[in-house]
Amino acid sequence: MxxxxxxxxxxxxxxxxxxxxxxxxxxxxxxxxxxxxxxxxxxxxxxxxxxxxxxxxxxxxxxxxxxxxxxxxxxxxxxxxxxxxxxxxxxxxxxxxxxxxxxxxxxxxxxxxxxxxxxxxxxxxxxxxxxxxxxxxxxxxxxxxxxxxxxxxxGPYFKTGFKPVHLVVEDEYDRAAPCGVGDVKVGGNYAAGMRASMRAKSNGFTEVLYLDAKEKQYIDESGPANFFGITEGGVYVTPQSESILPSITNKSLFTLAGEMGLKPERRQVHIEEIFGFQEAGCCGTAAVITPVGSITFGERKVVYAKDDKPGKYCTELYNQLTDIQLGNIRDTHGWVKAIRPE
Ligand SMILES: Cc1ncc(COP(=O)(O)O)c(C=O)c1O
CATH class of the missing domain: 3.30.470.10 (Aminotransferase class 4, branched-chain amino acid transferase, N-terminal domain)
Known part of the structure; x- marks a missing residue:
């Protein structure tokens, strides 16, 4: 062809x-x-x-x-x-x-x-x-x-490739509410996030990190991607929330994290926990994983990628998933399906 x-x-x-x-x-x-x-x-x-x-x-x-x-x-x-x-x-x-x-x-x-x-x-x-x-x-x-x-x-979602991005915790706008439509992929959710996203960009950040709309205590997700952290104790932790999109990439990484020896956990993640992570990432179809270099939360900032390099867990998870997609390693999970010419 x-x-x-x-x-x-x-x-x-x-x-x-x-x-x-x-x-x-x-x-x-x-x-x-x-x-x-x-x-x-x-x-x-x-x-x-x-x-x-x-x-x-x-x-x-x-x-x-x-x-x-x-x-x-x-x-x-x-x-x-x-x-x-x-x-x-x-x-x-x-x-x-x-x-x-x-x-x-x-x-x-x-x-x-x-x-x-x-x-x-x-x-x-x-x-x-x-x-x-x-x-x-x-x-x-x-x-x-x-x-x-x-x-x-x-091509790749980010022109700079697999490089850490910088998030800011959104303090004014909500993306979605519990019992609303944040857990499904409707266009209105994206319209609702555009103002916050543009504001973050004009302030020098890559994207926003939303908190839950009800208590403003727990991490929801980033604009167009789910969020995960890797704790010092080797836990892959990702938010459980009624108002986030269940990401298929995140579901896959959750499985791979377990196989790599990390402990996968899906639960409410308090925003203060960001200060205890060794790595963090955003995940979704477009970029697979976008390593998070830093998160700014009010007056405080946590830096994960000191020399602008992705961490070892983000890198390993990214390589595992993309190797399965590209057939470089065997797909033992039945995740890829061939589309044969008709
Ligand atoms: C709001 C939101 N969260 C998470 C994701 C990641 O989902 P998936 O991994 O299924 O692409 C996306 C992208 O589709 C999204 O738009």
Missing amino acids: TKANLDWPNLDFGYHETDFNIRYTWSNGQGSSGELSSDQSLPVHIAATGLHYGQQCFEGLKVFEQKNGDVVVFRIEENAKRLIKSCEKIHMAPVPEELFVEAVSKVVNANRKFVPPYGTGASLYVRPLVFGSGAQVGVKPADEYTFIVLVTPV
């Missing part, structure tokens, strides 16, 4: 056009069979609930070319299940798991030449999206939904 003519090693984490996306529409339980389209835009009813009332959710997952040439997707069934949860929470018709897998496989196959070559550090980012496309004026769920999967080849 001849690859697209792209500067693979220097690709940024941005939108790069591919040949096809796939679209499904359904109303009253009747769905379309999925249409591959090369159109980059979409006609949307001006009264669609997705535009007015935030009836919208999405997913993000990655496809890799492995060492042996296989094209694989990472933990796709977990993303399919999370999309169902997101749809249900905002009363949208859920996309069945089999349809999700079918849609991703079809659109990846239609764009195989955009799967970045093994060893370039790039991957094919897959973005499934569901929104209420039916018109409503009153606040109620749509009677028509659209499910789209688009793909785009991406």
